[in-house]
Amino acid sequence: MSTADASRGHRTPPGSRLVPALTIASHPQAQRVGERLLLEALAEGRQVLLSRNEPDFTRPGGALGMHLADPFLSRKPLVFAPGVEGRIRLEPGEGSRVAVGGEALRGPWELSAEEVAAGVPLELAGRVLLLLHLADASAREAVDALGMVGTSVGLQRVRQHITQVADLDVPVLIRGETGSGKELIAQAIHRHSTRRDKPFVSVNLGAIPRELAATELFGARKGAFTGAVRDQSGFFQAAHGGTLFLDEVGEAPPEVQVMLLRVLETGQLYPVGERSPIAVDVRLVAATDAHLEQQIHEGRFKAPLLHRLAGYTIRVPPLRERREDIGLLFHHFARGELEALGEAWRLRPEEPFAEPWLPPALAARLVGHRWPGNIRELRNVVRQLVIGSRNQPHLRLDAQLEQELALAKGAPPGRSATAQPVAEAPSRRKPSEITEPELLAALRENDWDFQAAADQLRIHRSSIYDLIDKSPNLRTAGELSAEEITRCHHECQGDLDAMTRRLQVSKRALGRRVKELGLGSGST
Template identity: 65%
Template structure:
């Protein structure tokens, strides 16, 4: 491993590149989640006119055109069961968005309930994503996107076109050619290894080996020997020299997942490797030079582990030459449809039924039922992309030989048990309005302030004052809840429930005797998100 990977200048340059973000406005968008023609899933329509001039946007069978981001091919929804009479999207009161459904137009359902007249959605609802079910044939996700859309850097092996995923791709391209260590943070199952492989493939080391190791899966007493090699006779059973994983990755990339689980002695050795580019085999007296690009990943809150004395601060500083944050699936719901289709194609090919996704007759029932598509979009996905892949496999196998996908009662109950609350009773429902002078909104944001105007300390104090209720905090500060997540993501003072380690949550649960309010005060994270983590860990009373 070359010493220059730890140079402060290279680290500074990489992080500076990572902070460069093109400016773009936030506007409403419609992304196809389900369509009788499955290849349409993932196509998008930006409703820019709403933000630009406060004008009405219309949607019918014949117009406007949807297109995959970055593609020149654009076409209307085109399903014969949709009406030619358009539904409309209009600026609503107080920065809301109003959906107007004509009485004899396309039937629209939200949360299983038909929309009669019109319904208004808050910007908070749009930030979370609202699935719209049209004529039980098409599902569109109404959400927020950036305009103008930035040209793609290529998919890099990652499926989806959300803003959060685009940022990950940009970060990969910014740092791939630099010989600095990269720390990838993200929840379990979010695709951290996929990002590591993309870094390797985009780097000058692409022709060298890529070795992936899960430190949490290695026996504690063998971690050092596995990583750094063994000298013959070092311990009972060491009958011959072993080169170790670092030496096997010489000239290439080594990806260490769950780096937060590294034992103290391994942390010391990793720090030495990063500083000197040399490893000491177990039982050896001489160092061995290695040239390895080190990429690490964790779903743990390393800063908290440092405070607990479980992780060494200097090692974190060395590992984080550049950081990439992989978003959870629930924060990029517009990618759920394309990801589901991607996994479905793989499973259908494996079962010999790839033809099921071929063109169908216009009158046929959709292969992906709209009720299932809505459930997929609403589900919280605690296991992220890995869980979506497993659910897709279960659906494909469970529907073999059938004309469309079928959900068994157990899976249906599971998908409904942790679903995102849909905007329904909390939203204003009006009769269809006449042509009134609806106030225009200059930008689709309810904020009176920019996120950049809110400092970390101010946000922390507001969160504490509001008992970590994100909605109340957003109203108190005059920013959107999505802005709160943006500030937390960049903050060194704040964290989310997803950053907490299972050990920290379990210990706090015991010490607080399961009192969730006390846990929120101690851990300082959102109550709802913490409750979800407690439930995932199977702790009683969660």
């Protein structure tokens, strides 16, 4: 593995070969986004000359290509020359306008191997944005049968993992940051498995109240608890013969972890209140953005369950490690938004002198953004930009997005914005650091939304329940008696918000209890 590769945390997929490359992230002809030029000559000690007339950019795996062709680009070439230890030297042609990481290039400049590995945006004449990065020379498709968009090394590795494990029946654990596309990977595994014609059931454990998790997953028998007026099937039974996807598996309560382990070991489950086991045939695919090893160390997750879940592990790269895919993903999402608005023609301009619909300066900010929310955040930004720029000739930032996409300032000329130090997200706190008054204040400020309170306190959602268990003055909705809920429902005239404030429990969990007791959904 090269130094540059190691700096980015890549494990090069077998059979691949990393070389410097230029990928089009923005162009007046939007359909050209995603085309690339491999700079293989640099590895052989030769220069590469880039102008509007040469060389040709092609789709990965394609045979026919075309030069950049924009009439506003200079005929004087930008020179890419090899340096020592993976460095690349840039030399602008006379009269050419080139910006590197948002800074005008006024003379020769050398980029380190680490900067190239991270991705360096090159803006040409305010018309075209190229990303200089490392590419897998063997990459073939930008959009494949798995439904994934991109050609980055990290995505190629994920594709290979899916292909290797999809037709097997082993459990799969998908690990990656929030919003990085873990459910899309689970769906791809199911579609390419022998279970493809059977159900795919997706469950977010972080969205299920802790006291109801066992019932929702494994079902319950009539009379098992107050409100269980009939037999109830769980998600495992719903997924029988197919695939069950458990997102945020790190949020599973301890009793559910024990039950999951039994299902994985025996293929049998016990519905709540049932003494006889039920056999289920389910392939389990789980996902998490949590540090499960740390949770094991803290006694909040069972090590045997992790070992069972991780029959095969797939790690999903965050979007900031696949910057060369951002232009493709942006236009992929934009196409859907434009079609809904009846403006899909914006991505099919015929006028060679047209202004780029996605201005290169804006594209550079998108490429340089850290994307803490990953693909989910990018999709939201695309929607905001497209809708906010309706009937405009090109996309424009509003004040809110301007602030969200603000990049680090004060970079030395020629330095990539992606290489600048960026403040990391606040680190997680230990639950033991949270006092009861602090916990209560966070819950009240967030209207007893446990996830919002956990985010504010910088702890995992499951820790909220642990802290409540240890707090003599706090309780969960599952601890409320049917009489207390019924009386409060009557006094608050069914207003669930008022009931939540009075009873001081999770609104979502209280709503479930109200429904189970047949009191009606109430006001939300």
